[in-house]
Amino acid sequence: MKIYKVSDNTLYVKGVFTSVFNKNNSLLCLLVTTAFLQLQCSSKKTVTQTSSPVEIAEIYDASWLEATQGNIPVVISVPHGGGIKPTTIADRTCGARVADDNTALLAYNIRDAFKAQGQEPYLIVAQIARTKIDLNRDMEEATCGNADMYTTWKQYHTYIEAALSKAIAEYGYALYIDLHGQSHPIKRLELGYALSKTDLEQTSTSDLVIDSKSSIQNLVDMTKDQSTKDLLIGEHALGTFFETNGFPAVPSLQDPFPKADEPYFTGGYNTRRYTSLKYPKVFGLQIEANYKGVRDSEDNRIAFSKAFSKSVTQYLEALEQLIH
Numbered sequence: 001m002k003i004y005k006v007s008d009n010t011l012y013v014k015g016v017f018t019s020v021f022n023k024n025n026s027l028l029c030l031l032v033t034t035a036f037l038q039l040q041c042s043s044k045k046t047v048t049q050t051s052s053p054v055e056i057a058e059i060y061d062a063s064w065l066e067a068t069q070g071n072i073p074v075v076i077s078v079p080h081g082g083g084i085k086p087t088t089i090a091d092r093t094c095g096a097r098v099a100d101d102n103t104a105l106l107a108y109n110i111r112d113a114f115k116a117q118g119q120e121p122y123l124i125v126a127q128i129a130r131t132k133i134d135l136n137r138d139m140e141e142a143t144c145g146n147a148d149m150y151t152t153w154k155q156y157h158t159y160i161e162a163a164l165s166k167a168i169a170e171y172g173y174a175l176y177i178d179l180h181g182q183s184h185p186i187k188r189l190e191l192g193y194a195l196s197k198t199d200l201e202q203t204s205t206s207d208l209v210i211d212s213k214s215s216i217q218n219l220v221d222m223t224k225d226q227s228t229k230d231l232l233i234g235e236h237a238l239g240t241f242f243e244t245n246g247f248p249a250v251p252s253l254q255d256p257f258p259k260a261d262e263p264y265f266t267g268g269y270n271t272r273r274y275t276s277l278k279y280p281k282v283f284g285l286q287i288e289a290n291y292k293g294v295r296d297s298e299d300n301r302i303a304f305s306k307a308f309s310k311s312v313t314q315y316l317e318a319l320e321q322l323i324h
């Protein structure tokens, strides 16, 4: 078996993880007690399976992923905006490979907009291209079975887990946003709450309870007297704030559900994973940003980012009155 070793785990932890989350590295290693973090926090390059050692293939370069610490309970991941295409890594042979153009740049503009109000979200940005790994899929589908890329997948999720853990430790909860870009005919933000178009239509037009399916199920549990419907299309819904601040969004009070013939992204692997009952203090959504007017130029990205930081701030201020 060919073994690649681009970055040493020990150096990696000291040089990158600490500089990113620089308060207490050992605490972070304790905070996220997953099997893969044990790999990252260890300097071992082999594991023992029964009596014969199994070598772990490692192709990983720290430049492929970027993580920065925040000071608000907002964790934003950006899996499809990367442009690094290492020639040593074969292109994926399964699934979608198209990039979400300018979403990494958009994430930086969003961070700048928060910074202008003295705040900073946690950011986890993939710099490696989706043609090499899809960081919004489970590990096998993300890599199309290419074990050389497992370390990258695990590190990406280690960063998200660490960010969520730190945010929860500081603030008691975390809003998780998986940021993407779409090119559907209707120019609006598609907010994916792990609910289908039918679910959204039924929720907005009836009293059908679907709390257990959505990516805000944990938020419903954290709040008093708030239904999924209130939190999706009520006056305090995130989509409602986006609309009020000049950026059309579905679902929202103004646009409660996509019509049956309108394409719409419901939210993918990351959104479902991090808002599941395994993360009871996390709620969130996938945001699929349209291109024109949002991602297409620096001026538009800056304008949208101001509305984004304002909308998320208004949303969290409203929620903090509701969370018990």
Ligand SMILES: [Zn+2]
Pocket (backbone or CB within 6 Å): 080, 100, 179, 180, 181
């Ligand atoms: Zn995407």
